[in-house]
Amino acid sequence: AQKVTQAQTEISVVEKEDVTLDCVYETRDTTYYLFWYKQPPSGELVFLIRRNSFDEQNEISGRYSWNFQKSTSSFNFTITASQVVDSAVYFCALSVTGSRLTFGEGTQLTVNP
Amino acid sequence: DTEVTQTPKHLVMGMTNKKSLKCEQHMGHRAMYWYKQKAKKPPELMFVYSYEKLSINESVPSRFSPECPNSSLLNLHLHALQPEDSALYLCASSHTPGGLAYEQYFGPGTRLTVT
Numbered sequence: 273a274q275k276v277t278q279a280q281t282e283i284s285v286v287e288k289e290d291v292t293l294d295c296v297y298e299t300r301d302t303t304y305y306l307f308w309y310k311q312p313p314s315g316e317l318v319f320l321i322r323r324n325s326f327d328e329q330n331e332i333s334g335r336y337s338w339n340f341q342k343s344t345s346s347f348n349f350t351i352t353a354s355q356v357v358d359s360a361v362y363f364c365a366l367s368v369t370g371s372r373l374t375f376g377e378g379t380q381l382t383v384n385p
Numbered sequence: 386d387t388e389v390t391q392t393p394k395h396l397v398m399g400m401t402n403k404k405s406l407k408c409e410q411h412m413g414h415r416a417m418y419w420y421k422q423k424a425k426k427p428p429e430l431m432f433v434y435s436y437e438k439l440s441i442n443e444s445v446p447s448r449f450s451p452e453c454p455n456s457s458l459l460n461l462h463l464h465a466l467q468p469e470d471s472a473l474y475l476c477a478s479s480h481t482p483g484g485l486a487y488e489q490y491f492g493p494g495t496r497l498t499v500t
Contacts, residue, residue, distance in 0.1 A: 274476065277437075304486075305485075305486035307488060309487070309491075311398065314493060315473055315475075315493055315494040315496070316475075316491055316492065316493040317428070317475065317477075317491040317492060318491075319488045319489070319490060322486075322488045324486075363427055367486035368486070369482070369486070370482020370485060370486045370487075371416065371418075371430075371433045371435070371441055371482050371486075372430060373428075373430070374439070375427030376427065376430060377426070377427060378425075378426075378427055
């Protein structure tokens with residue numbers, strides 16, 4: 273069985289602070305995929321990144337960066353110089369079968385001006 | 386174009402009504418999904434269609450009936466719902482997994498209230 277744990281239920285920061293959202297996963301499969309999604313108050317889940325288990329390279333996209341560490345089964349997400357528009361619920365997800373996504377419980381990020 | 390559209394945005398229905406939710410994508414994806422999301426919870430998978438055929442039904446009650454008329458459209462027919470079915474219903478699409486796991490693109494959802 274797969275499991276994703278996002279231990280931080282809520283995080284509140286002030287604009288321009290850096291913030292890291294933690295994601296720890298569990299799976300016995302050697303091939304798996306990890307994802308991050310953003311869900312703003314409007315409700316739509318926005319895809320941010322997909323990573324497969326064989327690619328441990330960290331990734332940076334603008335103010336967003338991701339740190340994938342198989343040794344600790346973690347796939348953490350950092351927002352640099354946060355902005356009010358980053359306020360949303362962020363979900364980490366895991367897939368081994370292709371169709372099913374196992375989501376974490378989500379982290380509510382609030383960025384205050 | 387990575388857009389998935391859903392109609393209606395909001396729906397209020399009584400327990401004896403019949404209504405349908407609609408979803409459309411034009412990304413050439415051959416896998417489409419229905420999810421149910423309650424407040425402050427992650428989405429829960431309901432159904433998966435692959436090449437217009439139902440491939441996964443997560444033991445969803447029969448008062449929810451999915452339909453995939455063609456590769457771009459996905460419907461969810463609702464009948465005799467219960468108040469606990471009130472939730473955000475999300476549609477998503479992706480390339481067909483076939484052993485890999487592709488990112489799913491989600492629509493904005495239909496916020497359903499059952500009275």
